[in-house]
Amino acid sequence: MNDLAIPPLKKRAGLLESALLKMFTRRARVLDIEDIGDAFRIVTLGGEALRDAGWTPGDKIQVQLGGWTRRTYTPMGWDAVGGRTRILVYLHAGGPGARWAGALRPGDDCVVFGPRRSVRLLQPVRPQSTVIVVGDETSLGLAAALADQMAAPAVLGLFEVWRAADAAPVIERLQMQGAALCPRLENDGHVAGMEARLADLLRAHPEADVVLTGRAGAIQRMGKLLKRENLAAGRRQSKAYWAPGKTGLD
Numbered sequence: 001m002n003d004l005a006i007p008p009l010k011k012r013a014g015l016l017e018s019a020l021l022k023m024f025t026r027r028a029r030v031l032d033i034e035d036i037g038d039a040f041r042i043v044t045l046g047g048e049a050l051r052d053a054g055w056t057p058g059d060k061i062q063v064q065l066g067g068w069t070r071r072t073y074t075p076m077g078w079d080a081v082g083g084r085t086r087i088l089v090y091l092h093a094g095g096p097g098a099r100w101a102g103a104l105r106p107g108d109d110c111v112v113f114g115p116r117r118s119v120r121l122l123q124p125v126r127p128q129s130t131v132i133v134v135g136d137e138t139s140l141g142l143a144a145a146l147a148d149q150m151a152a153p154a155v156l157g158l159f160e161v162w163r164a165a166d167a168a169p170v171i172e173r174l175q176m177q178g179a180a181l182c183p184r185l186e187n188d189g190h191v192a193g194m195e196a197r198l199a200d201l202l203r204a205h206p207e208a209d210v211v212l213t214g215r216a217g218a219i220q221r222m223g224k225l226l227k228r229e230n231l232a233a234g235r236r237q238s239k240a241y242w243a244p245g246k247t248g249l250d
């Protein structure tokens with residue numbers, strides 16, 4: 001056998017890796033950054049490779065941050081004709097994702113995987129449906145994406161937040177009239193209040209679908225409440241976006 005014809009195993013693995021990366025990744029450029037206070041940024045990404053992407057509200061993208069490090073974000077919308085998408089990034093105290101987003105400038109390049117399925121409402125979504133999104137700062141982009149496909153104010157939200165003063169301008173900017181902010185308290189002291197508010201919302205909107213995202217611990221508590229309230233499995237979805245002490249939870 002001519003061993004020159006077949007690259008050595010390590011090289012073949014490298015070739016396979018770059019072929020896979022090419023198949024599943026899209027190159028994008030930062031077109032615009034809108035800061036909403038110090039804690040949130042709306043990042044608009046664009047480029048030829050973002051055209052013709054099949055995107056459904058609730059889908060995710062993963063941004064490659066070097067090597068195998070990736071962090072996940074939720075497009076608020078996707079213009080598949082113009083080749084553009086927007087994400088809302090929460091700049092929490094820090095990890096590679098928050099640092100990446102905080103340092104971005106228009107004209108920077110990045111590589112994204114996706115869009116890929118993450119949270120998906122039962123199709124077809126009726127324009128009159130109500131969706132209750134329970135989450136936190138990281139869920140606001142998802143709520144905006146879901147609101148876009150329905151007649152406002154069909155998306156109602158309950159969001160636990162570190163600082164209401166940081167999140168309130170986002171709610172205003174995204175015109176999410178149905179959103180309520182629940183400031184976090186020590187030892188999850190605020191979660192009982194969120195449970196009570198969610199139970200009230202379910203009574204007021206018995207047809208609503210419920211989507212739980214954000215911090216894993218809060219999702220667990222809310223998920224138990226939905227079971228106690230006998231919400232049909234097809235009408236509830238949950239996806240943990242992060243958990244204290246864990247990195248890149250996806």
Ligand SMILES: Cc1cc2nc3c(=O)[nH]c(=O)nc-3n(C[C@H](O)[C@H](O)[C@H](O)COP(=O)(O)OP(=O)(O)OC[C@H]3O[C@@H](n4cnc5c(N)ncnc54)[C@H](O)[C@@H]3O)c2cc1C
Nearest residue numbers: 073074089090092095096097098138241243244245247248
């Ligand atoms: C499907 C999916 C969609 C997501 N969509 C969005 C989105 O649209 N916008 C957005 O901002 N985020 C979104 N996230 C959450 C985001 O990917 C995580 O917050 C991620 O951990 C951030 O990466 P990092 O490198 O900054 O921190 P990591 O390196 O992952 O974590 C470092 C430390 O920070 C903590 N940490 C991580 N996130 C938070 C937080 N939000 N608040 C406080 N502490 C935190 C971790 O527990 C860890 O201790 C999404 C996650 C998933 C899985």
